[in-house]
Amino acid sequence: MAILVKPDTKVLIQGITGNFGGRHTRLSLDYGSQIVAGVTPGKTGQKFEDQVPIFDGVAEAARETGATASAIFVPPPFAADAILEAVDAGLELVVAITEGIPVRDMIEVKAAIQGSSTRLIGPNCPGVVTPGTGKDSQGGCRIGIAPGYIHKAGDIGVVSRSGTLTYEAVWQLTCNGLGQSTCVGIGGDPVPGSTHLDIIKLFNDDPGTRGIIMIGEIGGSAEEEAAAWIKENCNKPVAGFIAGTTAPPGRRMGHAGAIISGGKGTAEAKITAMEAAGISVAETPSQMADALIKILK
Secondary structure: OOOOOOOOOEEEEEOOOOHHHHHHHHHHHHHOOEEEEEEOOOOOOOEEOOOEEEEOOHHHHHHHHOOOEEEEOOOHHHHHHHHHHHHHOOOOEEEEOOOOOOHHHHHHHHHHHOOOOOEEEOOOOOEEEEOOOOHHHOOOEEEEOOOHHHOOEEEEEEEEOOHHHHHHHHHHHHHOOOOEEEEEEOOOOOOOOOOHHHHHHHHHHOOOOOEEEEEEEOOOOHHHHHHHHHHHHOOOOEEEEEEOOOOOOOOOOOOOOOOOEOOEOOHHHHHHHHHHOOOEEOOOHHHHHHHHHHHHO
16 A cells, blocks of 8 residues: 555656656656656647647646646746646646745745645655556656665555655665555645645554654644654554754755744754654764664564
């Protein structure tokens, strides 16, 4: 089992003809993902690498191909409109890879999504991977920019604000013989489409997920909120890591949302909350898989 996407999920790419979007479309196709359509206004009737049909709009692409998920590789000034177009088309999942979308735009997007049938992952995220069972876990569903070959099909869920730490946790798990059910990079922007808690709830309800790794960083209170819910409701072992323990107050570290303000959002507060919830917290990035293995045993 898995969450959000499965190997047969049909995906369309908004921004498929751009250099970045095109490159990762090819990598997703090579992974075995069902990329069934691309969307670039003015290029309807063309095909990406003589393989994937391109449409002017999301609604038409979804109607003609049955796509239920989208990846956004659209420049920041136009990315919010691209997300809203996918929401209006009724897609179940939208994964916004784009970095640098204005906060005001995302506030409007977040308001528009409320009550809709669409779940948004991102923006500024590496995406979602449900590994397949083929060689190098090919035959799964890769939406975004994560390196497919590091994944291994299994029963550990990963959710993270950091792209590179997502890859690190996945590789550690794979090297220890522990495959992943689904790996979700939620992104580190101040206005995320989905939070740690949103994804933790999905993993908790997924019969194919045995354990969870939750990776956070300084700034905001999302990790504390997730820890409070885990303490009262989660029936699966959870390991975690918080990046930014050495960050001084007021200093932005990497992500737009990773900033300590007014004494809130510190690594120490997050780690304390996680430990109080029974989460096995790794002291360093290199110990993330070990922290989970310790409580799985």
